[in-house]
Amino acid sequence: MKVSYNWLKEYFDLDVDPKVLAEKIERTAVEVDEVTCAADGLKKIIVGYTLDVQPHPDSDHLNVCQVDVGEDEPIQIVCGAPNVAKGQYVIVAMHGARIKDNVKIKRSKMRGEQSNGMICALQEIGFEEKVVPKEYVNGIYVFPEDSHVKPGEPVYNYLGMDDNVIDTSVTPNRGDLFSMDGNAYEIGAIYDKVPVLHHRQLETVDQEIDIKDLLNIKIDAPEDVQAYQMGIVKHVKIEPSPFWLQVRLMTAGVRPINNVVDVTNYIMLKYGQPLHAFDYDKLTTKEIHVGYSPKQTKFVTLDGEERELRATDLMIKDGDKNIAMAGVMGGLETEISDQTKTVVIESAIFDPIKIRKTARYHVLHSEASMRFERGINPATVTDALNEALQLTAQFGQGEAVKDQLSPVDPNPQSVEVTLDLTRINHVLGTSLTVEEVTDILRRLQFTVQVSDEVFKVTVPARRWDIHIPADILEEIARIYGYDNLPSTLPTGSTTIGRLTTSQQVIRGIRELLQGSGLNQAMSYGLTTAEKAKMFMMQESEETKLDFPMSQDHAVLRMNLISGLLDDVAYNVARKEANVALYEQGRVFYRTADVDRPSEVEHLAGAITGSMVTKSWYDKEVPVDFYQLKGIVALLLHDLNLEESVSYVANQTRPEMHPGRTADIYLGDHVIGFIGQVHPQIEKQFKIPETYVFELDLQALLDAPKRIQHYEPISKYPAITRDVALLIDKEVSNTEIVAALKKKSNHHLEDIQLFDVYSGKHIPENKKSVAYTLTYRDKHNTLTEDEVNQEFEQAISELKSTFEVEIR
Amino acid sequence: MGLHEQLEELKAKSLHEISSTDGLKRLDAIRVNVLGKKGPLTEILRGMRDIPKADRPKVGELSNRVRDNITAAIEEKRSELEKAVIEKKLENEKIDVTLPGKPVMQGEPHVIQQIIDNIEDLFLGMGYQVIQGPEVETDKYNFEMLNLPKDHPARDMQDTFYITDEILMRSQTSPVQARTMEKHDFSKGPLKMISPGVVYRRDTDDATHSHQFHQVEGLVIDKHITMGDLKGTLEVLAKELFGDRFEVRLRPSYFPFTEPSVEADVTCFNCMGKGCSVCKQTGWIEVLGAGMVHPNVLRMAGVDPEVYGGYAFGLGPDRFAMLRYGVDDIRNFYQNDVRFLSQFSKKG
């Protein structure tokens, strides 16, 4: 809320720098967005009086004005505004003036006529267009008669521009700070001052008429209406409101409209009580209903918009015809116009939740709805109405009808909260005394009774946010000052802080992948419907957002790879050809019978381009399947899994290259896959050849691990035998190794593949592979003969299994 | 010429030859030539039988001395020559040590991960557990258990992605706290936890908004926890993340799950409190929200607010990273440009 410093000063003497006050408010109550003084940066802007206005001889839209600026001689100013006329008090920027945005005004000639300054519009001296009275939006501003301005005097004071405005950001619990009265109480508590409220009483009344003869009210939805009152002012003359009121509204960011609407806005700012004024003569039935009208679906609000109503929108009706969306916005048809003669003013409290739902649904967050949502002070519903009726009568030269209709009386109730000193100091960590606490509560103008260090606090209705001891604690803490709290650390029994095994393993995996050259990526969990279900490792229903903001982030991912491919594409599009990324995160699987998906930790990686970049030392080596497999194998090896890991070619994963993809098994279970992305998918993502893997990390974390123990290092030497084979291309390494192992005993310690070749000098459909077999007896020295015999056995098993030529 | 003279002559001749030699092979040839079985020394000694017996020991001694002298000269020369050879070899082996080393590929942890790890380690050291929870939550745990009943105006503070009326993308990591509090056995000691993770909000992605970001929330519940403890903890955290020179100030705020609620500002890193455009001239930067756990929240989790109390705090690693490294667009964190990712070395 824009809080005017000048207005605050009407509540008490206030002699603090506005910036200091703002800082104090921020440290004690609510956040302050900014403190502004409209006159800051402006220079030489004064009141002028147009003595004479003549058309410019060489222009059809300019006028040459003789302006009294309080000097001995009038000055000549050329003005292009359509509404400039003789006999106006206007805003003049003199030669050397600074107006909005630090623009400098200089003496000049306009089409041959001397111009010694500029006659200004309000926007030109810094007013926001939305607060400028409509009649002056497209022209210069003209001071009304009751402004009593004098030519030559600066305009700032007249227009409230020397006021300081503290713009607060009110939290949802402090609806009381959406009123000047509330702010006065709050600042009064901070500075230990008692605000003087100026609530005007209703005086100008018409004694003759009984209001019931004019209007009746029926509350059809009593559960949604906590207070409802109406009053009537007759014989109102609609005109601009007094100048001081207009200035006050503009300072608060509200556009002056006319004397009736301005009064309702003024009362809303002052009391925090939104009011609504209806044109009595536009009401046909003279019977107001507050309730629902499920049959009418269209309604035109004050702003001219046609709204599609819901049956649950609380409405104000004239008979059965909608005239306002309760607490949100009035209707165009019954609004106050220049012809209005009789005014009905409504002061009410509606159910905050109902108002909130309607405002949200219609995206209509008005000043009124904002206040109704956060609560209204029930103690001032009637005061606000009375002052509004009085001011309307006064400014419109009318007469208020003496009684008001009050089908639902406001019910202001104070709340009693009890808490003791020990509790206060226990929670805050302070050592406050009974006197200190009592004093803080007194400053807040809460009534306190103390006995035996127990405080019985009576909270007035204007602080409807306070109900329980914790609320009082907060009041004490903030008035006492958070800066004054001690700085300690929790005492009490010690706890052990450590990562779980899974958390430790995940950290280790991240380290390993980074050490292998992969950067950690973080992608979005929400993706497109299409990408969500690519690279799936298991069957799953998709999980969709109800109202996504965009189709790009509408469905929960069921794989990590598609996100990484987006990242690869992003990099490749920016000429970063070498990309190596991994991501650890959740995927979301769902079965058709439940709404909530289960979340599974996954781990995925993607590499493209090269991981051995071109240097003076090395040639660039493009990434391939085996580069990524090496990393994955190291990772799986490091996890020390009890069951063995194997790779089985899989040609059926739709997004993967059929000839370059393997499922990764842990024992009998597929726990992931690795391979090249299918060239068509690569094309779709606009990426070059890319290799990826995805693992069910949760399964790996849960899988049994080997118990680690020391393996004595044999002191007996190993003997190696090399063998080179010419074998059918289709025979896999796994099959060859299995055959070599089949007839071997425990002496065969290791089989290492050291060469694979096909091409020149090798028959088509064949490949040449070479292995080193390592033999060792842990307890003896093996003889050459023993090794030869075992080696021969392995070779002969190989020969009997495959068509193979030993080279 | 007697044997004596012959030996002296041989010695002089050989020593001259040795000293003028410039190669190891030549030196070897000299050794074989002079000292070998067919060499002059052997030849000379063979003449021993022709001299009187009494003179023999003298000549013998002389010949041994000549042999020793020559051998010593050869060895000396040999080591001299060998040293020259090695020097020559080392000279040839010279490399340009200023050439760059062989590139080693090394990935980096994501900058947000680094901040999360940093915070985790700090709190682990203070006896906290790290607890993760589901990203798809129920309305009950994300809101209701946190004192945010349906249609509470504070729900506007975090506009949420719903999947159904009851199921949503968590908008904060506090539901993890609600779940943990519910399960915790307080007879076994206090609850001290932090919950890092991804959260989601209905926001249009731009430089300062992201529909996905991270949060770390902390919670401590015990019998004797004060707001001073909260203040002290936040100070430790701020100093860990920003540095010792940074101060913390608390301001009142509003969160439905805490009361009193505060927002914590730290000294602006950019101007060190003098006031600049980063801190909007205030000298402070808002970094986290905190407060004393609301009794309703305790009660809903089955904890007696008359006996137990505590504090909670929450902060955003994305915002921290933006502040600490001057990242001006939050989308950088999720686009994974390798030039961006590789800038944040975790050791530095």
Ligand SMILES: [Zn+2]
């Ligand atoms: Zn700063």
